[in-house]
Structure formats: structure tokens, C-alpha cells
Amino acid sequence: MEERKLSEYQLALFHKWVTEDGDKYIKAGQKTMICHLTLVNGFEIVGTSACLNAEQFDEGIGAFYALVDAVNKLDERAGFYKQGLIHSHLTGLWYTPEKQPNLPGSSEDQVVEAEVTDTREPNTEED
Numbered sequence: 287m288e289e290r291k292l293s294e295y296q297l298a299l300f301h302k303w304v305t306e307d308g309d310k311y312i313k314a315g316q317k318t319m320i321c322h323l324t325l326v327n328g329f330e331i332v333g334t335s336a337c338l339n340a341e342q343f344d345e346g347i348g349a350f351y352a353l354v355d356a357v358n359k360l361d362e363r364a365g366f367y368k369q370g371l372i373h374s375h376l377t378g379l380w381y382t383p384e385k386q387p388n389l390p391g392s393s394e395d396q397v398v399e400a401e402v403t404d405t406r407e408p409n410t411e412e413d
Contacts, residue, residue, distance in 0.1 A: 290350045296357045303360055311349045316340035319348030321356040331359050 292300065300309075308324035318336040325331065333356025335348045373379070 290347070292354070292357065296354070296361075299360055299364060300357055303364065309353065309356075311352065313345060313348070317343045317348075319345065319352040321349065321352035323356045323360065325360070329363075331356050331363070333357070333359060 303325045305324050305326055310322040310324075312320045312322065314320050317338070317340045318334060321333040321335075323331045323333070333352045333354065335351035335355060337343050337348065
């Protein structure tokens with residue numbers, strides 16, 4: 287059987303961004319695997335894989351392809367982050383939620399307000 291392994295680039299991404307013991311694998315249903323990655327900054331990424339026939343499901347193969355899916359998503363986000371750093375360096379601008387560029391269909395006088403309500407029950411247990 288062919289050995290499955292991440293490319294050098296994928297491994298480098300994984301080791302740079304994923305916390306130690308930050309990869310978890312969960313079998314969902316009869317033919318789906320989920321890979322959950324926790325990154326060093328606390329962000330979480332989920333990758334999935336599935337096969338067509340539950341009788342042919344192999345947990346190891348499923349875990350590998352779910353990991354590949356998660357690492358590919360990490361690569362997309364890392365690219366966005368790096369492009370933002372380059373843009374910030376070249377322009378001196380870094381967009382924050384308070385200062386976003388106007389998006390198509392929006393106007394400068396549009397204001398979005400949100401009210402956040404804490405719906406958690408107070409902890410009344412004493413240790």
C-alpha cells in the first residue's frame with residue numbers, strides 16, 4: 287500500500303501554526319472523518335473527508351485526507367494573513383473592524399449596530 291504523507295510545505299505549515307497536540311480526529315457517521323486543528327493563536331480549522339461506501343471506509347486514510355483538507359484551509363488563511371502584512375508594510379495601512387474599506391453596495395453613512403446579550407446562567411455553585 288502507498289504511504290500517505292504531507293508535502294514538505296504542508297508539514298512546515300502544520301508545524302509552524304498548529305499547537306502541540308492540536309490535531310484531533312473524529313469519525314462522524316459511517317464514512318466521514320473530521321480533522322480539528324487548533325492554531326497557536328487560538329483559531330480553529332476543520333477539515334473533512336468521506337468515502338462513498340461505508341464498507342470500504344478506512345479510518346487512517348480518512349484521517350489523512352481530512353488533515354490534508356484542514357491544512358489546505360490553513361494555507362488559504364495563512365496566504366490572506368501574509369498578503370495583509372505585505373499590504374500593511376507597503377501602504378502603512380492595516381484594516382481593523384473600525385476602519386474597513388467601503389464595500390460595493392455600502393455607503394459611508396451606513397452604521398451597523400449590534401447588541402450583545404449574555405444569556406449564560408450565573409454560576410451559583412460554590413467550591
